[in-house]
Amino acid sequence: MNQHPLIAQLLKTCEQHELLPSQGTLVAAVSGGVDSMVMLHALHLLQAEYSFRVHVATADHGLRGKAGQEDADYVEAIADEWGIPCSRATLDVPGLMESENLNLEAAARQARYTFLLKTAYSVGADRIAIAHNLNDQAETVLMNIIRGTGLHGLRGMLPLAPLSEEHLREDWQEYIRPGDEEIFPEDYTIIRPLFDIPRAMIRTYAEEQGIQPRYDVTNMDTLRARNAVRHDLIPVLSRLNPNIEATLCRLSQIIQGDVAVLEQHVEQMAAVLLEWTETTPAEDGEAGEAVYLDRHEFGKLLTGTQRGLLRKVIFDLSPGVRDVSFDTIERARDLILNGHTNAQLELPEDVLLQVGYDEVTIGYGGDPVYPHHLPHLTEDQILRIDPDAEKAAITAGHHELLTYWVVEGRSRDLRPTTPLECTLMVPEGAILALRTWREGDRFKPFGMGGHSQKLADTFTNLKVPVYFRQQVPLVTINDEIAWFVAPTASGPQSRIAETFAVQGDVPQAVLRLRWQTRPLLPLTE
Incomplete structure (x- = not known):
């Protein structure tokens, strides 16, 4: 029996990127829309053959009143009909927007991913399936270009990526309440089985399989950035290039390969040039981390490597940082290369860059701790x-x-x-x-x-x-x-x-x- 083209492409993507767990449970994020319903249907068909179990996670974001509740009701009913366990939550996105001063998109994303992590933790899963498709990737790349981005933005989403604190609300640990057990978000992985599948194929599959998805009318609101890109900008660009979405996705694939090479090179340079240490306790009494960097050796690096090294240091020091602006990286580079001794620059999350004679210190807390391998005195x-x-x-x-x-x-x-x-x-x-x-x-x-x-x-x-x-x-x-x-x-x-x-x-x-x-x-x- 021939496989449906969508199933064949989904399996190809999953095998290429090793998305599916060899056993155990996989959490599927399902909103009731056509993309997530088709993903759930496909995973449901494959779970027995590939020895994993699907667990549905669905949430009402508290933004659309009765319609949001009915979407969650629908997903629960379908999961029950298909014999799939389901976790459901009502999220207070408006409250999170107000308390954390977030825009709608950021608050909804943080609330949703925190709920998904809680679900994965509670059912013993370490993979969370999201129904992003090929068109979503094209829209993401285009939105990043419009906002202003570097290589990582042009790379767009990845088919497989670790969850990180940047995805979560600030009080995620209290929300999940694991007791004494410690949770590390990076131990959980986001997978995108529909990553290489166009939206048109997804809709065709839904019609052929008799899947009747829910429709969110807010997806037509072009006051929202992604909707404006989808409904207004891409049709205009399609007149110039009928394959604009495939072209943008191909660009992201090229950049993914280039970024992998750059990151590997940066890791090699970091192993040679960076020396990590603790800092003396700051005013709050807690020691932090810091890194030494030789200014002369830093100056020998190519500009792209310098930028990559600084981004790595900031992200390593502050896992919760979502992104670092180009201007911030350039100010840091300029200070390292041209700044006078004792000059300082505050980086995201209160990370401080301090310039010495030949060295730079980047880190938290007070002054760096004296190197442990060398003798030092506190009194004569x-x-x-x-x-x-x-x-x-x-x-x-x-x-x-x-x-x-x-x-x-x-x-x-x-x-x-x-x-x-x-x-x-x-x-x-x-x-x-x-x-x-x-x-x-x-x-x-x-x-x-x-x-x-x-x-x-x-x-x-x-x-x-x-x-x-x-x-x-x-x-x-x-x-x-x-x-x-x-x-x-x-x-x-x-x-x-x-x-x-x-x-x-x-x-x-x-x-x-x-x-x-x-x-x-x-x-x-």
Whole structure:
């Protein structure tokens, strides 16, 4: 027996994008209109053969009075007739518009998707079928062009996409009330089985199968943007290109492939260029997330990659953000490339971009937390060197500074292998101390012939972020700065003072210093 062309195309789309679950339950969003009724009919026919179960979700949005209630009644009755379980809800879209200051389209979408997530959660489904078709995709692309968009807008909808918080009302967790169980929207997937099927084929199928859908008269109201595009604009464009809807869908398919390539490239660049960390608690007492980005390396990227990287950072920090405007991305790019030190830009959802010397910090909360893999101080500490003690140690947070003497002939190579170690010439009877930066501190960098400079200038030259400078551990000998290791945008940097540097032959015992992570203490009862 030959399959109906609509069923054949639906299966082709589902197989190409792996839309149908191999088992378990699939929630079908059904309004009673021709598209969703045909989708439900097709899924109902296929569920036994493909080993999944359909569960209907239908809702009255509270916008059309008795007509909206009758639509939901109709869907419930059809589901019962076909032996399909059904969940129903009455949504207060007008109330959501007022409380959240949303337009009609946004409020209806958030209310609807929140109800669909609640239904999927309650019946143990992780896929939600929406009846968007080929013509809907063309309209979406055209609407995005009219509003102003980039590649993601030209891409339009996807046949398979994860649900995200941007689809949901702000109080979605309270609405669903899962008890102690945590829900992650991204664990649920939106699928569009009719994605490649034109509206004309859907209507023909409905007539042939005796499906009598409900009709929403508000779909003819051209004061609504989508209706104006559907009933006014597309007929005009069709006079210029009779296949305008197929052309727009083909454009979206091309862009989908290009966006996939760009996103893959951006992910690769992000793995190389971005360093994630926590921030110190903000005024609300909660720490946030932040990311470091090297300004010089960012400047080497192509413009499209720069934009993609910034979009990724913003979306990763703020999953609830629906979109980021072109102007916002361009202001961020300009600030990174040309902004002065300490310049700031507020991004969506209170994300803050802060410009350093060579680095940029983007994130929430207060200042970034000191890199956990480097030693840092919150107060001064002193360790007196005992000339008779071969080894000693001083604790600083999660790290400890080990010191041990190396006598002539015991070590052939005194050069450090990492920034976390060094070798110093220490005068007899000297006092070794660890302390933090003080106003007026000076430092004699090795290689400058004993000339000193302000320690602040040394930090500036090394591009040590301002918010880390008060925590850099300074090793002093008789209160003169001898060595330090500090975080920079390019990684930890170590500097030794000319006064205490080991040069040439080693005529006397020298002191080796090495920072290491403190060993964990064994648990005791």
